[in-house]
Amino acid sequence: MIGAGIDAPNKLDQAREAVQAATQMVKETTQSVADAIEARRQPGAPLDRLARWAREAPLHAVTVAFLVGVLLGRRRG
Numbered sequence: 001m002i003g004a005g006i007d008a009p010n011k012l013d014q015a016r017e018a019v020q021a022a023t024q025m026v027k028e029t030t031q032s033v034a035d036a037i038e039a040r041r042q043p044g045a046p047l048d049r050l051a052r053w054a055r056e057a058p059l060h061a062v063t064v065a066f067l068v069g070v071l072l073g074r075r076r077g
Contacts, residue, residue: 040047054061 037047039045041051042048
């Protein structure tokens with residue numbers, strides 16, 4: 001019983017280190033995704049063209065997105 005109490009701070013430190021490592025990995029991944037999105041938003045890039053198209057024709061964009069979702073849903077189902 002006495003030995004179990006000594007091990008508790010060590011486990012707490014291990015858990016803290018694991019949480020800090022996971023937090024750092026999430027931050028790095030988030031930054032990587034943000035950088036990739038920003039690169040695709042440059043004028044003339046595919047994401048820029050898609051965003052411009054969606055602003056110009058929002059109803060058409062929603063319709064196309066819905067149809068693509070239905071098609072993909074049927075393929076996986």
